[in-house]
Amino acid sequence: MAELGHARVSPVGRRVARREVGASTIAATLRRNVLAWTPALALGVLCIAFSIADARFASLANIHTLASQAALPLILATGMTFIILQGSIDLSVEGVMAACSLTFALLVRNSRTGLDLGVLAIVAASLLGACFGVANGALITRLRVPSFMVTLGTWSITSGVAMLISGGQPPQIRDMAMRNWALGDSLGVPNLIVVAIVFLAVGYLLQTYTRFGRYSYIVGSSEDIARLSGVAVDRFKVLAFAFCGLSSGLAGALESARLGLGHVQIGANQMFLALTAVVIGGTSLSGGRGGVVQSMVGVLILTVLANGMIFVGVTPYLQTAVQGAIILLAVIAATWHLRGRLRVVK
Amino acid sequence: MTAPVLSVNAVCKRYPGVQALDRVSLAVGMNEVVGLIGQNGSGKSTLLKILAGLVKPDEGSVLVRGRPFAGGFAAAASAGIGMVFQEQSLILNVTVAENILLGCEGEAVRYGFYDWPKLRALARRQLDKLGCDIPPEAITGTLSFAQRQMVELAKSIAVEDRVGGDPIILLDEPTSVLDADDIDTVLTQIERLRSHAAIIFVSHRLDEVLRVCDRVYVMTNGRCVAECNAKEANPAVLQQLMLGTQLIEEYQRDGRQACLVEEIRLSVRNLRCRTNYQDISFDLHPGEIVGFAGVEGSGRESLCRTIYGVEAPTGGEVLVDGREVRFRGPADAVALGIGYVPSERRVEGIVSGMSVRENMTLAHLDVVRRGGLIDLGRERSLVAQLMQRMNIKAPSPNTLAGQLSGGNQQKVVLAKCLISEQPRILILDHPLRGLDVGAKAEIFRQVRELAASGMGVLLIADTLEELIALSDTILVMRDGRITARFQASEHIPEPIEILEHMI
Numbered sequence: 001m002a003e004l005g006h007a008r009v010s011p012v013g014r015r016v017a018r019r020e021v022g023a024s025t026i027a028a029t030l031r032r033n034v035l036a037w038t039p040a041l042a043l044g045v046l047c048i049a050f051s052i053a054d055a056r057f058a059s060l061a062n063i064h065t066l067a068s069q070a071a072l073p074l075i076l077a078t079g080m081t082f083i084i085l086q087g088s089i090d091l092s093v094e095g096v097m098a099a100c101s102l103t104f105a106l107l108v109r110n111s112r113t114g115l116d117l118g119v120l121a122i123v124a125a126s127l128l129g130a131c132f133g134v135a136n137g138a139l140i141t142r143l144r145v146p147s148f149m150v151t152l153g154t155w156s157i158t159s160g161v162a163m164l165i166s167g168g169q170p171p172q173i174r175d176m177a178m179r180n181w182a183l184g185d186s187l188g189v190p191n192l193i194v195v196a197i198v199f200l201a202v203g204y205l206l207q208t209y210t211r212f213g214r215y216s217y218i219v220g221s222s223e224d225i226a227r228l229s230g231v232a233v234d235r236f237k238v239l240a241f242a243f244c245g246l247s248s249g250l251a252g253a254l255e256s257a258r259l260g261l262g263h264v265q266i267g268a269n270q271m272f273l274a275l276t277a278v279v280i281g282g283t284s285l286s287g288g289r290g291g292v293v294q295s296m297v298g299v300l301i302l303t304v305l306a307n308g309m310i311f312v313g314v315t316p317y318l319q320t321a322v323q324g325a326i327i328l329l330a331v332i333a334a335t336w337h338l339r340g341r342l343r344v345v346k
Numbered sequence: 347m348t349a350p351v352l353s354v355n356a357v358c359k360r361y362p363g364v365q366a367l368d369r370v371s372l373a374v375g376m377n378e379v380v381g382l383i384g385q386n387g388s389g390k391s392t393l394l395k396i397l398a399g400l401v402k403p404d405e406g407s408v409l410v411r412g413r414p415f416a417g418g419f420a421a422a423a424s425a426g427i428g429m430v431f432q433e434q435s436l437i438l439n440v441t442v443a444e445n446i447l448l449g450c451e452g453e454a455v456r457y458g459f460y461d462w463p464k465l466r467a468l469a470r471r472q473l474d475k476l477g478c479d480i481p482p483e484a485i486t487g488t489l490s491f492a493q494r495q496m497v498e499l500a501k502s503i504a505v506e507d508r509v510g511g512d513p514i515i516l517l518d519e520p521t522s523v524l525d526a527d528d529i530d531t532v533l534t535q536i537e538r539l540r541s542h543a544a545i546i547f548v549s550h551r552l553d554e555v556l557r558v559c560d561r562v563y564v565m566t567n568g569r570c571v572a573e574c575n576a577k578e579a580n581p582a583v584l585q586q587l588m589l590g591t592q593l594i595e596e597y598q599r600d601g602r603q604a605c606l607v608e609e610i611r612l613s614v615r616n617l618r619c620r621t622n623y624q625d626i627s628f629d630l631h632p633g634e635i636v637g638f639a640g641v642e643g644s645g646r647e648s649l650c651r652t653i654y655g656v657e658a659p660t661g662g663e664v665l666v667d668g669r670e671v672r673f674r675g676p677a678d679a680v681a682l683g684i685g686y687v688p689s690e691r692r693v694e695g696i697v698s699g700m701s702v703r704e705n706m707t708l709a710h711l712d713v714v715r716r717g718g719l720i721d722l723g724r725e726r727s728l729v730a731q732l733m734q735r736m737n738i739k740a741p742s743p744n745t746l747a748g749q750l751s752g753g754n755q756q757k758v759v760l761a762k763c764l765i766s767e768q769p770r771i772l773i774l775d776h777p778l779r780g781l782d783v784g785a786k787a788e789i790f791r792q793v794r795e796l797a798a799s800g801m802g803v804l805l806i807a808d809t810l811e812e813l814i815a816l817s818d819t820i821l822v823m824r825d826g827r828i829t830a831r832f833q834a835s836e837h838i839p840e841p842i843e844i845l846e847h848m849i
Contacts, residue, residue: 211451211458214444221437228400228435229449230419289439 039282039297042330046301050308057311064190070303071192072251076274077281077295078203079247082240084278085216087223087287088140088147090244093274095158096132097252097267100125102165104253105262111172118175122253129249130242132158137238147241162264170261182257192254199247203292212239220287277302280330301330349412351376351544352397352514357406359392359568361749366392368568369406376512379536379545381555381576384565384588390548393565394516397546398422398429410514423450428502429516436494436501438487443469445486446501471507472500476535492528495520499535503543515545521554533558552581564588588784607631610668611802612771614653617662622648623826626662628819630771630802635793637805637817639844645826646806647689650773653804654686655679666771680709682770685763689776689806691752695759698748702740703729705747705758710766732761736792753785760792772796773804778812790816810841822847 051058076093083090106113107121117124132154139150173179184191207213215236218226226233251270256262281298283290305326309319350373359367367389374380384390395401397408399415399422408415410425422429436445446469447454454465469482478496486494499520506513517536521529536558539545549555555562556576564572564587572587612630617623623645630636638646651657653664655673663670666682673679676686688694696705706729707714714725729743736757740750747758756777763769774793778786793816797803807813813820814834822830822844830847832839 209460209462211455211460214440214460217440218437218444218448221439222435225435225437226448228419230423231449288437 036282036294038333039280039294039301039330043297043301043304046304046308050304050311053308054311057308062307064185064188066300066303066307067193068190069307070299071190071196072255072270073273073277073299073303074193074196074296075199075247075251075254076270077277077299078200078292079244080274080278081203081283081290081292081295082206082213082216083147083244084275084283084285085220085287085290086237086240087220087285088237088240089275089285090133090136090147090151090241091271092132092136092151092154092158093244093248093271094267094269095155095162096129096245096248097255097270098162098264099132099158099165100129100249100252101256101266102162102171102262102264103128104256105171105173106165108173108178108257109175110262111174112169113171116175118178122250122257125253126246126249129252130246132249133242133245134238136245137241140241141234141237159264166262166264170263173256173260173262178257179260182254192258195250195254199250200292200296206243207291212236212243216240217288220289222288273299273302276327280327302327350374350409351411351512352546353409354393354397355407355409357393357396357403357408359389359396359401359403365568367396367403370565370568370570371406372563372570372573374514374544374546376544377540377542378561379540379547379559381559381562382546382548382565383550383552383555383562383584388565388588389568390565391518392568394429394518394546394548397427397514397516399427411511423505426505426511426513427516428505428513429518430495430498430502430520431518436486436497439485441482442473442480442484442486442489442497443482445497446472446482446504448501450504452507468504468507469500472504473497475503475539476500477538478535492531495528495532496535499532499539503539506543512542512544515539515543517545517547517549519548519550521549521551529554552584555584556581607633611666612653612804613665613668615663615665617649617652617659617664618826619645619648619652619657619659621826622657623823626823626828628821628828628831630804632770632800632802633797634818635797635803635805635816636819636821637807637813638821638823639810639813640823640848644823644848646823647775649823650686650775650804650806653679653771654684654773680766683766684771684773685769686773687756687759687763687775687777689779691755691759691779696747696755698746700747701744702733702738702747702750702758703743706732706761706765709762713766728765732764736761736764737788751785753781753788756781756785756789757792760789760796764796769801771802771804775806776808777805779808786812810844814839814841814844820844824848 047058056062080090080093104121104125107115107117107124109116115121136147136151136154139145139154140147181191186194205213207216215226215231218231219233219236223233248267252266255266259266277298278290278295279285279298280301281290281294281296283294283298302323305323306319309322314322353371353373355371356369357367357371358365358369370389370393372380372382382390382393392401396403396417397415399417399419402417408417410427413425415421415425437448443466447465451460451465452468454461454468466482473480473482473496476496476499478500480489480493480496486497489497502515502517503513521532533554536545536547547555547559556579559576562574562576562579562584563570564574564584566588574584609632610629611632614629615627617626626645626649628636638649640646648657652659655676655678664673665671666684671678671682679686697708700708703725707725711720714721714728716724726743732738733740733743738750738754738757738761740754747755750758760777763772777789777793781789790812793803793805805813805816807816818834820832820834820839821828822832824847830844832844
């Protein structure tokens with residue numbers, strides 16, 4: 001593995017050794033490992049601190065609450081991870097969630113249509129989300145428009161579609177079995193977190209064992225090298241947006257089932273949460289580093305933070321601001337080692 | 347020579363303003379290593395890019411195993427052509443196995459799913475061919491630079507398993523970033539590869555070329571001017587061929603600064619920076635060239651970056667003209683008349699997407715400014731003057747800097763420092779890196795002229811010979827400390843004397 005000892009020097013008359021190996025390599029490896037564990041460490045510290053501040057934080061009832069709060073962000077962050085790994089961004093999450101939420105609400109037994117597709121409606125909403133994702137990906141790769149602008153546009157478009165379907169009257173979901181399942185537990189564990197964990201596991205498998213997952217790292221590290229090696233970069237970008245769209249669609253459907261109605265505002269604030277969770281977890285915004293497990297840690301940090309602040313008694317008016325400040329601190333801490341006078345930050 | 351595996355017939359390639367290749371023909375036989383040498387800008391890289399399928403020739407044909415080569419990356423890969431690029435093209439945060447097989451995992455990926463043990467076994471097979479024991483599951487970023495170059499080689503020979511035949515390997519200066527031991531390893535591997543590959547080897551180092559190659563083609567100005575048998579050639583002859591009519595300028599110079607002026611331009615007192623270097627003290631007089639010798643990690647790069655304000659020192663002081671300075675960034679250093687020629691020319695030196703003119707003036711727009719606007723007329727005349735003075739060969743001041751050859755790019759970087767009134771201190775970090783003999787001699791002469799005009803120069807050179815030839819004072823650094831000082835006016839040291847203090 002890492003080579004030890006001092007840089008070697010050439011015989012007389014030849015060139016001088018250029019590359020630094022040795023001590024710096026060990027230091028770099030150490031630093032990498034410490035950095036990789038920082039978010040998990042921060043999560044641990046937060047949990048311990050809140051538990052000490054209020055014993056109820058660590059109670060079973062509160063852990064149950066935490067789990068059901070973390071479910072949707074976990075699904076969204078898993079989808080978003082691949083996008084960020086590739087160095088792109090998907091801002092259309094909230095719009096896609098809204099459109100899929102309304103579609104879902106109209107496909108299960110509801111107050112407006114005569115349809116009753118049951119679980120198939122969840123599948124249909126997820127697939128619709130994936131289609132929006134494919135559209136995003138196609139626009140980005142075919143027309144070569146930055147993902148930031150494309151998804152900003154589709155955010156608006158999908159929100160508009162949702163409003164059109166809604167027509168000012170959110171459809172009520174009358175499928176009681178579906179509602180009870182979304183709100184209920186199995187063996188004391190919220191059903192939605194089970195779905196989220198399965199989704200995360202799928203994300204982990206994708207990331208570790210599939211060409212899509214592995215190439216996401218490669219595309220994010222260097223698109224040039226990927227292209228030079230004959231990798232069909234565009235296909236994998238479209239796949240990432242499709243997967244992220246799928247996660248948005250699924251999250252939109254599940255949240256509707258929980259609330260009992262299809263709503264335009266169903267995804268409010270979710271994109272911000274998913275995105276910050278991915279970044280705080282340690283997936284680099286410039287691409288190529290991170291993964292879904294890191295994103296899970298990020299989601300837990302945000303969930304614990306929001307929940308813990310209530311216990312500690314931060315006034316609700318301040319909570320958003322405190323959350324923002326802590327996110328800033330986390331990002332500053334995560335990029336502290338990269339500071340340099342010549343480092344370019346855009 | 348058996349029937350050629352690869353033959354290039356009268357290939358031409360034109361770029362705007364440059365005839366990059368002019369009816370170039372060459373042939374490579376099986377189990378043959380062919381050297382390709384020439385000055386920067388002679389067309390070697392363009393030729394390799396055509397063979398790797400990255401660039402399409404305007405005219406002429408390329409035959410691979412007797413069949414016409416269509417061009418395009420996929421065609422190159424399916425024809426069994428692998429290339430090792432000058433700059434490494436590895437992804438650092440994935441495993442060695444993934445890098446080696448990137449884009450051609452074959453049976454290790456089924457229906458989009460990875461079979462990791464198989465992937466590692468496939469990678470292992472490529473590494474074994476090189477007799478190299480890097481674990482395929484290692485993360486590439488944890489390897490040393492030389493090990494990574496091995497991975498690059500393994501990646502390039504992986505194509506042979508896809509075509510089921512012996513590969514054609516293109517090596518574009520695979521040794522230019524390695525130290526001597528590693529160069530030796532790479533060359534040994536190339537010799538091993540010969541038994542089941544045809545190889546084109548591009549290098550600036552003639553001794554390497556003569557060591558591993560059977561035949562050598564010499565290119566000048568986009569033409570293949572000579573082909574010779576490596577056994578009969580010698581470096582001096584090849585150099586002459588490369589330079590054409592140009593003469594090789596003698597490095598050694600006479601009339602070194604015997605006594606320096608009293609005035610001290612830059613004074614460094616007990617400077618230290620974390621673990622990079624400690625207790626560095628020296629003076630720099632106007633007209634003096636101070637050269638730093640040391641291996642990577644000796645702290646000399648870090649020291650120069652501190653003086654230019656890029657890294658903050660943790661102690662000690664820097665005095666310019668007797669006044670202590672504390673730079674908050676390079677802008678402060680530039681304001682005091684310190685110029686810096688960075689080692690990574692393409693990354694730090696020039697903005698390749700901007701024109702020669704824009705590159706020259708970008709750090710000192712104040713010189714060409716009138717009111718709040720840029721005086722284009724003044725800018726043009728200033729740039730024309732400098733292009734003439736520095737002998738920059740570019741079709742026009744509006745040519746993109748990225749299109750120039752390495753030597754001309756370096757001259758643009760130098761010119762960039764000269765555009766303000768007169769920089770008083772010039773820091774040269776590997777100014778001759780990657781330049782051919784002719785361009786080196788020219789940069790050499792210009793650095794001397796600059797010093798003679800009263801500038802103080804700090805120099806980090808690639809080789810000890812260059813350092814000795816240019817410096818008035820040589821400071822040897824080891825592990826962050828100065829271990830020896832040589833005054834050229836008293837005694838010009840031999841490389842071995844300097845080396846003793848470096849390691």
